[in-house]
Amino acid sequence: MPHLPPVASAARVLKGRWAPLALLALLPGCNMVVMNPSGDVALQQRDLILISVGLMLLIVIPVMVATVVFAWRYRAGNKDAAYDPDFDHSTMLELGIWSAPLLIIIFLGAVTWSSTHLLDPYRPIDRLKAGQPLKAGVKPLEVQVVALDWKWLFIYPELGIATVNELAAPVDRPITFRITASSVMNSFYIPALAGQIYAMPGMETKLHAVLNEPGTFDGIAAHYSGAGFSDMKFKMLGMDQSGFAQWVERVKADPRRLDASIYTRLEKPTEKVPVIRFATVEDGLFGKIVNRCVEPGKPCMSDMMGHDRRGGGDPHSMRPGSGSPPVNDAAPMHGDKAEGALLKDPGEKGTSPHQSKERLPGSPGNAAPGNERNRDMTALDPRSTIPHARAAGAADRA
Incomplete structure (x- = not known):
């Protein structure tokens, strides 16, 4: 057999039966960022993983050991093993089988509840x-995050700047992320910083975190969102306060400005987008993105919902009472039971025109404050919802 050079010999080993062990030897070179994060929140989440795995191993390892011991002790060739075909119960065995898993479930449930x-x-x-509590008066760095197709937009309202596919933050300063999406649901995830949080169009989610070590970390989209999903990545730059200040100055040196017209172009699907920096940002742009009214003349969702609460109608005219009547419009003026506004939450009261129902002989209700029967003592004033009734009421008053 010809002599093989060392490289060829190693290749034969890798192709042989020892290939799995050879690959395992390479694992220490991998960067398991989830198990070695750089942010305190991600570190606590890592500890939860270790605690959960350790608790499960308290059951798994004894069962695996007992399986081997029982198979060896009661093998067919062991004539000394006790043979008891009438065995049906053991109190000690039952206690061990049920008490150990029960205690683990209780402990794991307590850890899960508190960590949640x-x-x-x-x-x-x-x-x-x-061991290092947050000092009083420390203001978090706010970052507004928008998941676009297929890139990430970061707006710093405190600094008046914005970036695409580049996020920077100072070490040991809390960060408040306000997260939304432009078209489809996505997931914002920086493994070294904290767990993932969903980004949804027309909604805002939040994430609080802190970075404890400087460095460059990977950020990804952890939810499939279309053709360019695999390249929807960004870098997070962690640096000290002076380094962060220098980064801000570099962004402010860029002549570009992010406004509604630029955003509508940026919102269009593009792949493998390089880093883009904007020295200035239009005021209130993130709020318009969340409310889906960046385009000029398009009503904002918050205005439309408020308009609906006031009575509906043409969303462009925003005239209260011009369309469908407010809620509880079925309440009779002198009926036995009104669909009362007192059933509403405190924040909802006042969104429909209601009045106290006139107390009639034999009508339901109770004079004692807080009595449940008093929930029947409201009714809708029909003059506030029916235009001709309002006009008739005005004529009567005249």
Whole structure:
């Protein structure tokens, strides 16, 4: 057999039965960012993974060991093993089978409940890292995030700048992300910083996080959103305060301005978009993106919903009462039971014209404040919803 050079010998080993072990030897060179993050929130999430796996292994490992022990001890060739064909119950065995999983489930449930509240993405962070609480008066850096097809737009309202496919933040300063999307649902995810949070058109989600180490980190779209999804990536730059200030100055040196007309062009689907920087941003642009009214003359969703609460009608005219009547329009003026506005939440009251119902002999209700029967004591004033009735009422008053 001819002598093979070292490279060829290694190739034969990789192709042989030892290939899996050879590949395992290469794993230490991988950067498992989820298990080695650079942000405190992601670090706490990593700890949850380790705790969960450890709790499961408390069951898995003993079961695997017991399987081998039982198979060896009670093998056909072991004549010394006890043989008890009438065995049907063991109190100690039952306690072990049920108590250990039950305790693990209780502990895991407690950890899950507490971490769900402590790591809620909407909850502002109260520490920079373990043992270092957040000082009072520290203002988070707000970053407005828009998932476009197929790129990421970042707006810094405090600084008046914006970037595409490049995110920067100072180390050890809280970050508040306000997240939305332009057309389809997506997912904003920086593994080294925090868990993923969805971006949805016409809605705003939030994420609070902090970066504890400088460096360059990968950000991705973690939800399939079409043809350019695989290249919808960006870099997050973590730097000290002076480095971040220099980065801001570089962005402000760019002559471009992000306004509604530029955004509508940016919103069109494009792939593999390089970094774009904008020195200035139109005021209120993010709010228009969330409310889907960037185009001139298009009514905003918030205005339309408020208009609907006031009575509906033509959304372009925004004239209260010009269309469908307000809610609770079926309430009779002198009926036995009104669909009362008192059933509303406090924030909803006043969105429809209601009046206190006239107390009639034998009518329901109770004079005691807070009595449940008092929920029947409201009615809709028909003069506020029917134009000719309003006119008739005005004539009567005249």
